[in-house]
Amino acid sequence: MDRKEIEILELLEKNGRMDVHTIARMVELSPEEVERAIQKFEDQQIIHGYSTLIDWTDVLGYEGVTAMIDVKVTPVRGKGFNDVAERIYRFPEVKAVYLMSGAYDLSVSVEGKTMSQVARFVSEKLSTLDTVISTTTHFILKKYKHDGIIFGEDDDNDRRMPVSP
Incomplete structure (x- = not known):
């Protein structure tokens, strides 16, 4: 290229x-x-799609919930983490799945209408998978920046640092 x-x-x-x-x-x-x-x-699927980033908190009072879930799993013999990740990303609540280094194997981004809905997803769907050993759920309380876009910042406000000799 x-x-x-x-x-x-x-x-x-x-x-x-x-x-x-x-x-x-x-x-x-x-x-x-x-x-x-x-x-x-x-x-060649180098470009997978085009998306629009919307701050839903200002649209019709929508207050959805996003959670990042750390998942420890048992990899499948001969297939590693791929099969486990595929089973997880097929759930409609799941927005992203990443293989991670560190204490947990997968990081799963989940969206729901309420914290209870996300909690039910974790307890009834994710935790019940036979390869899942443990989960830790982190609820996102506020977005400051996402995909390089700063939320709540006035675009007309000049944020450049003053430079003096």
Whole structure:
């Protein structure tokens, strides 16, 4: 992969809605070359999708709950953690699963409408899997920054540090 392709990916990672013509000007390629590169990334599943980050706390009073669950598991012989992770990520409540180093094997991100709903998921679905040894649930109380976006910050407010000689 060449430097121009990496630049295209970096721009799309920051803003998936960026216009092809704008990207082309920024990386000094034609719009057609950029379109071909993006199509190649999608075909090769380098780009897995495009998403919008919404602060739901300000929309219709929605107060959903997100929890990060540390999970210790017994890996499956010959398959490692992959089968266990797949069983877990297939639950609709699960938004992300990561293999981790340290005291726990997997980190699982779960969303629900209430803390009770998340607790029921852990006690009735996750903990009952035969390969799960233990879990520790951490509820997210407030988001300050997610995917590089700072929540609650006024975009018009100039946050640059003053520089003096």
